[in-house]
Amino acid sequence: MSFYPNGLHQNCARAVTERSGTVQQIKTAYGNKRPATEVSALIKRIVQLERDQKADEGRIDAVLRKAHIEIADLKRRHLDPEALRHALAAIRDNTALLIRDVRKNMHKRIMAARKLKEVLGAHSLAQHTRFASEDVIDAALRTKFFKLLQRMSTSALLYYLKATIETGNFACAESIRFEFRCRSDRHLYSAEYEAIRAIQRDDDPAEMQIRLLTITNAAAKVDKRVTDLLKGGAS
Numbered sequence: 001m002s003f004y005p006n007g008l009h010q011n012c013a014r015a016v017t018e019r020s021g022t023v024q025q026i027k028t029a030y031g032n033k034r035p036a037t038e039v040s041a042l043i044k045r046i047v048q049l050e051r052d053q054k055a056d057e058g059r060i061d062a063v064l065r066k067a068h069i070e071i072a073d074l075k076r077r078h079l080d081p082e083a084l085r086h087a088l089a090a091i092r093d094n095t096a097l098l099i100r101d102v103r104k105n106m107h108k109r110i111m112a113a114r115k116l117k118e119v120l121g122a123h124s125l126a127q128h129t130r131f132a133s134e135d136v137i138d139a140a141l142r143t144k145f146f147k148l149l150q151r152m153s154t155s156a157l158l159y160y161l162k163a164t165i166e167t168g169n170f171a172c173a174e175s176i177r178f179e180f181r182c183r184s185d186r187h188l189y190s191a192e193y194e195a196i197r198a199i200q201r202d203d204d205p206a207e208m209q210i211r212l213l214t215i216t217n218a219a220a221k222v223d224k225r226v227t228d229l230l231k232g233g234a235s
Contacts, residue, residue, distance in 0.1 A: 043208065046116055049109050050211040056106050057218045060099045064225055067095040092230050099226065106219040113215040120208070131171045142175065149179040154189055162196050170204055 070091050074084060131141035149157065157180050164173040180186055180193065 042116055042119060046113065046208055046211050046215075049113055049116075050214050053106060053109050053215045053218045056102045057222055059102055060106075060222050060226075063095055063098050064229060067091055067229060088232070095229060096226070103219075103222060103226070106222060110216050110219055113212050117212050145172070145175055146179065149176060154180065154183045154185050157183070158189055158192050158196060161193075162199070165196065165199065165204065173204070 071088060074087050074091070079087065130138045131145070132138040152160070157176055161173060161176040161180065164170075164176060180189075186193070
């Protein structure tokens with residue numbers, strides 16, 4: 001017996017069928033056939049880039065926090081202005097040197113992430129969350145699906161969200177996420193929602209987009225904090 005209520009199964013089944021065609025589109029990006037193992041490797045590469053980017057962001061954060069502690073300590077020592085200026089400059093120069101290579105690596109990952117996004121193709125990622133390749137059919141199925149979702153309780157939405165993610169029904173999962181975010185009582189289920197997010201599959205296109213954005217944003221946040229430090233601003 002299907003875990004979907006009446007009417008929901010047909011929409012999700014259609015999305016799964018269309019998804020198989022979308023995977024083929026990804027495999028043939030740039031006119032070169034990409035076997036499933038290569039597509040899987042691309043997805044794993046995005047996951048690894050995000051993991052490495054977060055690790056380096058953490059390393060730089062530790063160095064910057066240490067620098068700010070040293071700067072605050074210096075300012076409490078009531079040194080004469082010239083001595084303070086030299087001491088602060090030494091801390092900032094040393095900090096910039098310590099994180100220089102790490103920052104370079106973070107920016108290299110941005111370039112790698114952009115290339116991976118091009119290989120996967122924004123169009124293919126978007127197709128991954130469609131109910132049908134034809135716009136008219138996709139719109140009709142999506143409208144029908146939303147009508148079904150609107151009749152569900154918020155707790156039921158999360159049950160079906162978990163099920164659709166686990167079975168790879170990304171079109172259905174994306175629609176359920178949208179419906180959940182529109183619910184006025186969603187804050188009552190925020191913990192459960194985040195727990196479900198934690199089990200999302202690496203090949204979920206929504207997660208891939210988030211990972212690619214995270215890779216870029218991590219470097220941007222670090223650059224701003226480093227600039228603030230070198231200019232003598234806040235942490």
